[in-house]
Amino acid sequence: MDKLNLSKHISSQFNEEMERVRNHVMAMGGLLEQQLQDALSAISHNDAELAQQVIDTDIKLNNWEIKIDEECNRIIAKRQPAASDLRLIMAVLKTITDLERMGDEVRRIAKVALESFNAHQQDLLVNLENMGRHVGGMLHDVLDAFARMDLESAYTVYREDKKVDREYEAITRQLMTYMMEDPRSIPKIMNVLWSVRSLERIGDRCKNIAEYIAFFVKGKAVTDSSEMEAAGE
Amino acid sequence: MDKLNLSKHISSQFNEEMERVRNHVMAMGGLLEQQLQDALSAISHNDAELAQQVIDTDIKLNNWEIKIDEECNRIIAKRQPAASDLRLIMAVLKTITDLERMGDEVRRIAKVALESFNAHQQDLLVNLENMGRHVGGMLHDVLDAFARMDLESAYTVYREDKKVDREYEAITRQLMTYMMEDPRSIPKIMNVLWSVRSLERIGDRCKNIAEYIAFFVKGKAVTDSSEMEAAGE
Structure with missing residues (x-):
């Protein structure tokens, strides 16, 4: 076997292993999407059982992170990748950290469904659910972009994250107005506020993953919005 | 030069490069500590100029993250480290991400100093400052532990993070009581609340770094509190 074939051979083993890793990232991402949907569904149907299930399932996301982290470390040690191969592994490692932390935010959101709300307060939850669907769409899209490494x-x-930030500000203002009108509701509304904040953080982390994709494709860190916009052109 | 010497030679180059990286992480950490102190000082002296300086300086933390990230990638590609050498680089990469995100939280805290508070509201800021000093101590200690990789x-x-969490809950309850008593103060108090939340997140991220240290020392991911406690014994 000459050197070229050997290097091809190593590269194809690397590709196979990375394919498996990517499938695992997609499985982890799919689980997170399901968790977010379930948390929102638990809130809209006031379903404490489903909320508890979301809270209990979060450990699976932690386990995925540990598993994929180990796989990546093994590949780096064994295959000694460089250039774009190494960048791909780095993008995976950063992405799974964000996915795991988004799982923590979803768990916090699910806790809102463990409380009961009166009819007026229920109205406020509708905005939370709408924003949740918006952020869920972002998560779906960024996982899709990650699967195809599509800049x-x-x-x-x-x-899209800018729109989520505006939505977050509008809902926050509305919730504060409600608290001022009915101060007794403050503790309950605060929990809704934390959930809205959690959704905003999930949006931020989707944006992080978009940056990792740009880092992989462009070959350098893109953390500035003007650079990111230039990258997308 | 025989093989052993060569490997020693490579290893000493690796050590020198990692020493430089570690110094950079410590410089980044030192800047973050300073930022947090300045943000708290800006709040206690109602010093808008200092607050603005904190906000403007945050970009330096972002630049450190990019610089150290690139250094680590270069070392991985050039030195192809394995085992504990690779774990050290991974611990550095994760740590700088957390440091950069803590910088974002500090920037949010500094924004509170841009507002004016009446005498009664000023009293509430004292708790924020106390918690800030507590978290600042945690940050200092975890950076110290990182420098020595001390489990x-x-x-x-x-x-310590558990204490910070309890402090956070106590302050949150106090601020909510204040909002209920004086609903007109809600928008202002909300900003204090977000800052307290930011401090709690900084505490969480100090805990993350403690986990990376355990990961490096123990050779496996430690993300469960009972495991972490066992690691410390």
């Missing part, structure tokens, strides 16, 4: 879709997610 | 100190920080 243009990553850029779309990056821009 | 026992890391464990102490890990335990």
